[in-house]
Amino acid sequence: MPVQKFAIADAHFERLDEQEALIETANVVDQRHGGPVTVGFGRYGPGAVLEEVIAVYDTMIVLEGEISITSNVGTVTAEPGDIVYMPEGERVTIHASNNGALTAYVTYPHWEEARASHYADRRR
Amino acid sequence: MPVQKFAIADAHFERLDEQEALIETANVVDQRHGGPVTVGFGRYGPGAVLEEVIAVYDTMIVLEGEISITSNVGTVTAEPGDIVYMPEGERVTIHASNNGALTAYVTYPHWEEARASHYADRRR
Numbered sequence: 001m002p003v004q005k006f007a008i009a010d011a012h013f014e015r016l017d018e019q020e021a022l023i024e025t026a027n028v029v030d031q032r033h034g035g036p037v038t039v040g041f042g043r044y045g046p047g048a049v050l051e052e053v054i055a056v057y058d059t060m061i062v063l064e065g066e067i068s069i070t071s072n073v074g075t076v077t078a079e080p081g082d083i084v085y086m087p088e089g090e091r092v093t094i095h096a097s098n099n100g101a102l103t104a105y106v107t108y109p110h111w112e113e114a115r116a117s118h119y120a121d122r123r124r
Numbered sequence: 125m126p127v128q129k130f131a132i133a134d135a136h137f138e139r140l141d142e143q144e145a146l147i148e149t150a151n152v153v154d155q156r157h158g159g160p161v162t163v164g165f166g167r168y169g170p171g172a173v174l175e176e177v178i179a180v181y182d183t184m185i186v187l188e189g190e191i192s193i194t195s196n197v198g199t200v201t202a203e204p205g206d207i208v209y210m211p212e213g214e215r216v217t218i219h220a221s222n223n224g225a226l227t228a229y230v231t232y233p234h235w236e237e238a239r240a241s242h243y244a245d246r247r248r
Binding site for chain 2: 001002003004006007008028029035036037039041057059061063064070071072073075077078079080081082083084085086087088090092102104106108114
């Protein structure tokens, strides 16, 4: 893949999980493209909540709205232009504001592969 | 390093190079923190130009202003909310608009280490 620009209008959003209808992700670069990182946009509906052990190094940049992230060191609230850094292995609860939120993300390694492996492990 | 939020007001900007006074970077996460990625904010003065062979996988998110990136596949222009993906090894010219630009970036691996190594090689 060469140098590329991605606008939100280019993104194809998919629901994160069946039970989490209010959260959608849109990878624009991922394991299909041969590089080490996944890049994309995230869309959180009003009040959406995601509880998860982060399976990758996940960096989010808030583009619209507001999200709060609770971890073992407390809660931070991020607004447009803020960066949230979530290291692998951290247990977090991500909570969107009443207006929802739009984010950009970069993960190392690829979050879909890591997450699939994590959930496969849990099913054993 | 635990989960953390970084606002632009937390960032400590430094000039990228002596000859590039109009471009400043502010790492908020890097090789000092034990993870695989460097995360930070970039600030481009009006009309600032950076020509470089990208030494890492570099993802930029435009927060304010506008930048154009010229590579071997042409020129893309990115506005607030847009993502620019620049794979390792690509030769790019980054050009800020007349109002300058503010960006967030995530690089894998750490750009300062890769860039120092690249310039050391060139001096031999």
